[in-house]
Amino acid sequence: MSFIGELTAKLGICGGYSVINFNGEYVYVEGIERLVFVGENEISVSAKRTVITVEGEKLMMEELDGGTLIIKGKINCVSQKEM
Amino acid sequence: MSRKKKCKKERGNTAPARFSLSKSQVKVAVTGFNRARLLDALAREGITVKRVINITSNQFIIIIYQKEYAKTFAICNRLCYNCNVVEYIGLSFWLKSKLNRIALLVGALSVVTLFCLSNAFLLDIKVTGAENIATTQFLTYLKSNGVKVGAVKGSLNHDEIREITRSFENVAECSVKVVGHTLFIHLTERDQTTPSPSSAQNLCSRYDATVTRIVCEKGTAKVKVGQRVRKGETLIEGKLYNQLGQEMLETQASGKVYGTVTQKRVFIASTTSYAVIRTGKSKAITSLYLWGMAIGKATSPYESYESECTQTFLPLLPVKAERTVFYETALKKVEQTLDEMVEKCAEKAQAEFIDDVNEGVEVKTHAQKLTETEYEITVYLTTEREIT
Known part of the structure; x- marks a missing residue:
């Protein structure tokens, strides 16, 4: 089990998504289903009934693998919205 | 028009197939600089990109569901990205790629099945140790008791087969073994010979004979050389006497007595x-x-x-x-003369003569006419042999 998986298990959270902002330079998102919008200043992904939006400058997808995504750039804001 | 042609070319692509139990997916290599633009276009069309792998600055690989490939291909074309399939992932793709091996697989499975099936049946029965017992007769007897070629090996009970074999005439003991497809039965026949005279209390004569030699090892010889003896007459007695003729002790008679024996065989033969x-x-x-x-x-x-x-x-x-x-x-x-007939009968009688003969056989014949073509031929065989 990954570190995040252990943490969510400890918190009693089952499934869902996780977002980690590393120093405003990287954002790690886990539990995504698909990309919604990809742009230089905004990247949106969907996770079940939630759309997670990462806003910033010079954003690029560093890695997309299965349900995980790493976004690199100048991160200004990370928000989520229920669909 | 050119887009349709390109689509046809892509479908003919012979990319390798990888086995996977998940939903069918396609690995597409895309050549183009603005990766985000393509991903955004795909995202807007609702295409799920499972994975993105960077290769170089202008080439990357995306993994999408197979059903969304046509749409992805159209989008790539519209945005002037070059794309081609590098791998098919899924059970159906993998099976299709193995179709050309299906005949080999079916053949191998058939051979294995046939081998397993044939292994379950008995294909041969070998009988050894039968000297006086006719093998054909014995096999027929086994067949009538359910032990036959074609029987299922698993249903053969070795103990039952032994019991069946022992019940056959003149079988004293047997061993039963199945090796591969063959049932091996080794028979031990009942001893048909008469008990050795050397172990009897008294040694008696087996034939009507004229005594020629006496070798007495234990006991007292009751006959003399030149004496005519009848079948069953005592030759060596199992007792010892002193010089006065009084009985001293009893013992087991042992020794050999030889005599001249004449045996007669009668034949009825015809010249025609x-x-x-x-x-x-x-x-x-x-x-x-x-x-x-x-x-x-x-x-x-x-x-x-x-x-x-x-x-x-x-x-x-x-x-x-x-x-x-x-x-x-x-x-x-076939016509034959009397002399030819007599010679043949003499040869036949000699061939049937039993085997413990010490010296050459003296043959005498006598022919008596019965009808125009039929004769009664008597063959007398005289030889020295052991009569105990």
């Missing part, structure tokens, strides 16, 4: 006889046996015939090939 000879015509017919059941029957094309049969077992299969050669025969009239 018929012999069965082969005309030179023959025909060979091959029959196949599958699990003991015959496919095709070998019947003779001739009214009168002799036949020879050879059997061959095919390896790994429960199939036996039986080749029967039929030779046409005809009766031929």
Whole structure:
């Protein structure tokens, strides 16, 4: 089990998504289903009934693998919205 | 028009297929600089990108569901990205890629199945140790008791087979073993010989004879050289006497007594006889046996015939090939003189003579006419032999 998986298990959270902002330079998102919008200043992904939006400058997808995504750039804001 | 042509070219792509139990996916290599633009376009169209792998600055690989490939391809074309399939992922793709091996797989499975099936049946029964017992008769007896070629090996009970074999006439003991497809039965026949005279209390004569030699090891000889003895008469007695003729002690008689024995054989023979000879015509017919059941029957094309049969077992299969050669025969009239007949009868009598003969056999014959062509021929065989 990954570190995040252990943490969510400890918190009693089952499934869902996780977002980690590393120093405003990287954002790690886990539990995504698909990309919604990809742009230089905004990247949106969907996770079940939630759309997670990462806003910033010079954003690029560093890695997309299965349900995980790493976004690199100048991160200004990370928000989520229920669909 | 050009887009349709490009689509056709892509479908003909022979990219490798990888086995996976998940939903069918396609790995597409995309060449183009603005990766985000393509991903955004795909995202807007609702295409799920499972994975993105960077190769170089202008080339990357995306993994999408197979059903969304056509749409992805159209989007790539519209945005002037070059794309091609580098791998198919999924069970259906993998099976299709193995179609050209399906015949080999089916053949291998058939051979394995046939081998396993044939392994379950008995294909041959070998009988050893039978000297006086006719093997054919014994095999027929086994067949009537359910032990036959084609029987299921798992249903054979070794103890039952032993009991069945021991119940056969003149079988004292037996061993039963199954090796591969063959049932091996080794017979030990009952001892038909008479008990050794050397172990009897008294040694008696087996024939009417004239005593020629006496070798007495234990006991007292009751006959003399030159004496005529009857069958059953005591030759060596199991007792010891002193010089006064008084009995001293009892012992087991041991020794050998030899005598001249004359045996008589009578034949009725005719100067005119018929012999069965082969005309030179023959025909060979091959029959196949599958699990003991015959496919095709070998019947003779001739009214009168002799036949020879050879059997061959095919390896790994429960199939036996039986080749029967039929030779046409005809009766031929044979004329012979009296002297020829007498000679033949003498030879036959000598051949049937039993084996513990010490010296050469003296043969005398006598012929008596019965009818125009028939004679009664008596053959007298005289020889020295052990009579105890």
